[in-house]
Amino acid sequence: MDAFDEMRGPNGTVAEAYQAVAEWLYATPSRLLDEKRREAEILFRRIGITFNVYGEDAGTERLIPFDIIPRSLAPWEWTKLSRGLEQRVRALDAFLADIYHEQEILKAGKIPSHKVLGNVLYRPEMQGIEVPGGVYVQIAGIDVVRTEPDRFFVLEDNLRTPSGVSYMLEDRAVMMRLFPDLFAKAKVAPIDHYPHELLRTLRSVCPAHAGADPVVVLLTPGPYNSAYFEHAFLAERMGIELVEGQDLFVQDDAVFMRTTLGPRRVDVIYRRLDDEFIDPLAFNPDSSLGVPGLLSVYRKGGVTLANAIGTGVADDKSIYPYVPDMIRFYLGEDPLLENVPTWLLERPEDLAYALDHLPELVVKETQGSGGYGMLVGPKSSKQEIEDFRQKIKANPEGYIAQPTLALSTCPTFTDEGIAPRHVDLRPFILHGKNSISMVPGGLTRVALRQGSLVVNSSQGGGTKDTWVLEE
Amino acid sequence: MRLNIHHETIYHYAAPASYSIQYLRLTPPSVPGQRVLSWKLSAPATLKPWMDTFGNQAHVLVIDQPHEEIRLLATGEVESDEGEFLISREGEIHPPALFLRPTRLTEASANLSEFASALRPALSKGRRKGLGDLMHAIRDAVSYQPGITDAATSAFEAFDHKAGVCQDHAHIFIACCKILGIPARYVSGYLCTAKLGEEGMASHAWAEAWIDEDGAKGWATFDVANRTQAGEAHVRLAHGLDYLDACPVRGIRKGGRGEALDVSVHVGESSHEPKRPTARESARKRASEQSQQ
16 A cells, blocks of 8 residues: 655655755764664653553553654644644534533434443433533544545544653653754744643633632552553643542542641542542442542532543544534534544444455454554454454444555654654643643654554554644 | 331441441432432431432432441331322433443343343233233242342342342343343332232332333333332332442441441331321421521
């Protein structure tokens, strides 16, 4: 498959956004670049930026490979993209507010009721309550891929506890340290204010009682979680407490944090813990990670959870195909970003088509994430395809299928020298009480294996610094 | 019929607990079929009221001092009648279709699916009759036998045991309804055993299924354990998708090894003579009437 290379472009000339990168690659001796790559690895090890890989031995920590060749977007490309992302987040939040109140979109027949009401990620506990600031998704990570110079697709919405922003920030910090001259030549939009923006967003949606100086904490499942590094990193950068469930307790319709100076009331919880575990008295009774009683406080408006409980129903892959309809229904606008055409395998005709075309399709679990449980038809062996066919047949409603997109490539260091590798982009969108903001760019993930289309770090993907050039 | 209810729950701990928190659903609502005349819920610390998503009146109890015991007492008087066959869903925020959601305690198994599917012919002749048949079929297949199952037993596990208590009967009924595409839900409450007599229970659970046929819509009750619809012997406390949503006490604690639980429930028919108010009650009533003027 011929993929569009973002630096070389379709006609072989260096794209404008890559002028500085191309000149730098051309002018820098390869020996020096090799040295810098090693230096980057040492820096990342020293920072301690590692992640745990599920499915390997517990506690296996790995360094996410970092590629020193940046990915670069022109200002107009970002402007277009960011408008589309903002539109999408507004529509997704409106969808959540609607299904947890009037359910007009279901009554209008735009989405079959059972897809929402029967979805395990829909939380009846949220029905009819007012969330502080009226915001459900304070932090969204929306995965975008590119197939042509002017064509971006949304691959999936991550509206629960999207991760990766710490890599975005560290990639930039390391690049600036290794190549200060490069940043003197290229006008790259800064991103280091992200923690500040995140805190501003979280504070803006505090409950009414909290006043001008709300107490914000970050709730982590703990050191065994794959994104624990990021939790600690963000808490430190925002200057807020990093807490586990056992550090918080409920009393008198409020949530308190244990401190050496006694209990302190908490107003906003940036939680990186899934719904299922957040209150054992309301959800999974076996969870020891959450805060017992939290739901009762939340339902009475005594604390803000970011993101709200029950946002997963909007990023579920079986709901994804309806997002363009949501944009039209709630905003009366045409979608600015494209959705990838999707076959819902619960539909018999879609299932039949998919089973006939497995070698050319990508098949995903509707509730999966992290690149687990998916089939990339063109990259799979006959046996893998047959095994997957049986899984689909056993539970068709658990899967969706999409065409295999020719993801764009960016020049990347490999064992065979600089070569094109497929990339995606996860921008982080912050949704506060009266604003939607994002720092320019996002996290670029790159599939390091030749030809691979799976960019997830759990599947051997790496990351790149992502530039948005300033006008 | 007027029912007097006295429901005491005592948790004892061999070693003191340092913190306990409980969600209590121990306050009956006034709804068609029952009117709460008086109700008092007492606990060893302040109770904070909250409304859960199903509209149940819940309370949060927090005890943050070391304690070796938690004593909960719910007492009151409820007037009940036979009620209508169908209970309207007026005032409910969830559409009936919500009650098709799968939950761990009401999930299906191959055995249960086969069992439920045998009822399809009966259901095709009418949902009311078909669901009645389902109730009897479950009760025939699953005997009432305490001690075999516990609060975490799922519908299909109890079905495979062929034995259980009212909670299991309700879960199996709900699971079968979902298999058959009929919304169904769990109700917890009390039963005046003197009235029905069959089983020795006063804390009770039954199921409701959604019926929409012949122009009539509403929730129909099925007390599977007693092969009856809920009537004047039944007092409703709370409902939800399953036991976990509706159970009278759901709690967690820090410390407090060696929990022992004492529950005593007495539901009896009040004497038909209206109770004479005490002098203090009369004085208070007069005072409040005066203050409103």
